[in-house]
Amino acid sequence: MQDTIINALRRNATDEAVAAARQWVGAEPQQPQAHRWLALALQQQGDAAAAQASLERALALAPDDADLHLQHAGLLLAQRRIEAAGQALERTTALNPNEFSAYLMQAHLALAREDIDEAERLGRMAARVEPDSPELGAIEGMVALRRGDADRALAVLSAASQRLPDDPRVLYALAFAYLAKDLLAFAEQAFRRVLELSPSNHALRGLLVQLALRQGHVDRAAEVMRQVLATPEGDSPGMRRLAGELELASGQPLQALEYLRPLLAELPGDRATLQMLLVAWQRLGREDEARTDLEATLEVHPQLHDLWLARLAVAPVGSAEAVEVVERWLAAMPGHLPALEARMRLHDMNEEADAAEAVARRIVALEPGRVSGEQRIVEALLAREPAAAIAHVQALIDSAPEAAHPELRVWLGAVQDRANEPAAALATWLRLHDELAPSRLPLPPQAKAPAEWPALGEIAQDNPLRPLFVWGAPGSGVERVVTMMAAGSPVLRGDRFGPNPPDDAFQNFHTLQHLADDTLSPVQFVQQWRDALPGRGIADGNVIDWLLWWDNALLWALRPQLPEGRLVIAVRDPRDMLVEWLALGAPAPLALTSADEAARWLARVLEQVADLHEQDLYTHLILRIDGAVNDPAAMGELLEQAFGLRFPPVRSLGPATIPAGHWRRYAQVLAAEFAHLAPVAARLGYPQA
Template identity: 80%
Template sequence: MQDKIIEALRRNATDEAVSLSQAWVGAEPQQAQAHRWLALALQQQGQLESAQASLETALGLAPDDAALHLQHAGLLLALRQIDAAGQALDRSTTLNPNEFSAYLMQAHLALGRDDIDEADRLGRMAARVEPDSPELGAIEGMVALRRGDADRALAILSAASAKLPGDVRVLYALGFAYLGKDMLAFAEQAFRRVIELNPGNHALRGLVVQLALRQGHLDRAAEMMREVLATAEGDSPGLRRLAGELELASDQPLQALEHLRPLLQQVPGDRATLQMLLMAWQRLGREEEARSELDAAVQVHTQHHDLWMARLAVAPVGSEEAVDVVERWLAAMPEHLPALEARMSLHDMNDQAEEAEAVAHHIIALEPGRVSGEQRIVEALLQREPAAAIAHVQRLVDNAPEQARLSVRSWLGATQDRAGDHAAAVATWLQMHEEMAPNRLPLPQQARAPAEWPAMGEVAGDNTLRPMFLWGAPGSGVERVATVMAAGSRVLRGDRFGPTPPNDAFQNFLTLQRLATDALTPEQLVQQWRDALPARGIEDGNVIDWLLWWDNALLWALRPQLPEGRLVIALRDPRDMLVEWLALGAPAPLAVTSSNEAAQWLARALAQVALLHEKDLYTHLILRTDDAVNDPAAMGALLEQAFGLRFPPVRSLGQGTIDAGHWRKYAQVLASEFALLTPVAVRLGYPEA
């Protein structure tokens, strides 16, 4: 439905878009997105007040949905010119190309329908008319924000807000720019200012509650929640759900149930509500109550997937009760694929392999290529006839659409690996790397060790800052270390691997060359890094900075200019690292053109690690992840032992990888590559064979 509405809006067929949206709202009145798209259609049709009413309904259902609030910001701008909407705007700009307000309105309508390029074009047209207008900042800033350029958005909107300090619309957009940079305290401050200027905006209070919760400020969240619930508008499903979340965060599950239980009938298929209800029942030990209430709900609302999943969640895993629930689910939704997948899993749990495989075949008959069914069939073939398993996945590769072929080929390599065809697995992996190479970064150049290092600087006695750098070569499991660290620390920054990385020397592969030619001094390198920290949400300099790359030549700057820093290096057997790099890639998108080139580069990188450790060139810690890369509990224990701190448990470390010592299965296929890596492996404490 959403795609049809978007297409109608792009054709400016507003009557059709409104009709489609109204049908969606009629079918799913508790679906916030349905009301959101009705608001968009009404807005483009010129019915701005009706659009506002629809959007307020959506916000009542989902008060913590940032995208809805961002749309609301655009609508607030549009409401300044009620008569200038839709086709009227087109006529306005055609008759008077200098109609500044019309351009602004059109730009905000374009933002509302996610047509970012058109909004940018219209913003530039408006700038030709009034280039110095601070109102342009809202357009330019929101365009930058939608394109993922949070730094530019923040700069533009901060300047606009300085010129229009009481402008609710600019403050709205500024709050979202802060959110884009994960600067939650600043975002909360901006939104609180909007509420001061516009006290009737009750839905925005819900977003402020969510922001306070995310920062761990339960007192501020509770204060705002009390203000919300004291109003008639506060008694909406979305805000009641948020109140339940707050009570759970405050360890008050009984009070949470009071808010959440009525929602089981009002919004029976709401996933967030169901998750919190399950949590409250579990904390109170009321499993029987959970069964009873959920059974009553699924009898009335038989077609809600998430409601059935919640009922299944309170049945013991693999039990007869779980089987009964899934059988009832299938009776209500006989061709619902998740229900069939649940039945397939229960067959496996009860050692009913043939029945599980039969359900898998039924799944792919309903949806050819469905991953769950295909994986179960391949698993069965691996047990019976490994060559047939490889052939099966090869057929899937041949028939996969172009955009999915790479991921299916990755599965082919894993299947060849498990089937024992290691030469074919390596060939498949290298083919994948060859296809990806044009869109990957070249392997960073590596510097030679100097005859003498600069002296280590002195750490002032009153300096409490201890910045930390985290790095691991491809295949080291560094991303799994980062996952656990992030669960226990608010200062870990992985933005170097995201769409808006910091612009400093640690991000630039030419830094070593610039240091060697004095185009960049050690003082400048460290100062640039420090200067970029506030924009990354780090105010005091204490950061865990996950680096894209490392070279000991960086010590020319770090030893004298940042002696208080620490370096944490993830490491495992270099030969396992190579196999994982070939099989699964690495967090840093580095191009691999051959296994030999990768082995040579990895050997040089790890030789630098060995030198750093042997000569103690910088305060550092080596984390050997060999036995923890596939075990969240073991990774947590490894970090606890290393840092003397308990880390919160994480459910998953991400995609599984090869177990320690798996490289030996490739001893013949990658013999020449391992010959390059074995000397440094031994140097780092690993066995020769």
């Protein structure tokens, strides 16, 4: 009878299989295997409830049968009863410690709930049973992927997919490993294969649309989207929203509106939908339509924050219409802090300072310490009673948790600075540096110049590579230069300041010593840097590499081995650099114990810059950005003059920093420190006093 059922199932003759299994159950009602095969036939027929009942009968007859518990787990998983499936699998392995499939299913369940350690443990248990199974590679690769080791995940999953070319789970994980490495075409290919194996996976079609868009293949994305929307299962609000995004990306705002406008009723508070609608309306000049649609939706949903923000976005900034919208917002949502903050900003735009301060005090009454309100109160106090502004910020520090003190001390120093209390500001900054010093990097070492530099290497005429290094000492504002350059170049890399920096000699403060004692040769230095580039998304040597630190001793390797390189160094008046470093820190979190230490170290660094420039030791550009640190337009013009290229405009270069010449406010309290910097300031073209 079992063979009859198996043959029927292989032919997909489920009705025949169910009839045969029922006949078996009728003949042998106490036979667990009869109920088991009836459950399997019913499940394949699509009757999960009946299959569940039949399998439970089999388990009642044979509660210690590990295979039955394993089948039960599979049935529960098909019904998305995850917790119950996990219990069934635990029962399976308890009854049969050599049940390989149970360990695998448990491992996949562990991955689904993000229990990576448990998934790894279960993978090891499965390996004891079948150490050569390719399915183990799927578990190992997915564990590596969840732990952020994309390289290992890609290697393991690629090998597993060769042995299991039609396993959707392996292909799915492999696709995400490709994504983690930004190999979009390979990821798309893997996802398409998963879709061939599981054509009902409509969410995956949406992912394919996004992948095609990221690669610039709008036509391919549109084709997949049409396939999705043509099916009842695929025609969902999420897919229609994606279709609207696709039309916007294709420059078709009218078609985008056709998808997006109906979604206002279904997804009235969805931020992404509202943002795309605003873009489409703006491109078509349909502001009145936007007002009408948003007002109609607000009548039905007056408590949706993002919907009010969208309505406010249609009103001219600071206008009477904007005021009226915010007043209605506050009437609908009294005490809603973002609405109060919008009202406060509108008061300021209309030069209603007292009213703005009153709203700010209402905000902090509702949420003591809220940044927007506290900052506005301090601004008001600075205008009429600077000492009270300082006391207000100090009171906030006294009442705040310890973790918030560093950020608040930076603010306190800025307020003291604006209150013309340079000695107090300096004391605040130095106290903060002292508190943070144990958790920061030591100041990079500095080497003496050699008696003679190695010869500059020859650049082959057919060499198209021109790597560019960018660096600036603390306080130089180099990060503002990088912000502007990044807007205009996809090859700029700032990863040296992120959580996953490249592992090369430029990243290692011991490099100078290694070059000096020959444990690192110039050839190895440059090759190490080149070898790391592919992992940073650079296919060749054309990169703009923002360096963590600089010392002219690096030229011992760069002059002979990378003569085609170029170096851009951002500078300001060294005394402004010192004040900014003390006040705001630097992109590289360097430890400081005193203003004198900072000044002496900074003077030595800038003396090397002057030597580099005066002796023309390497192809370089000294970029003086004093007048552009707070002005994106001026920064763009400065870089255009330097490189002969127009850079895209950016809204902001970052939080405002001290303006050029601000160091003079500290001429007395930092007199000794400025004396260390005056000679190198003159060498760089700045006045000594």
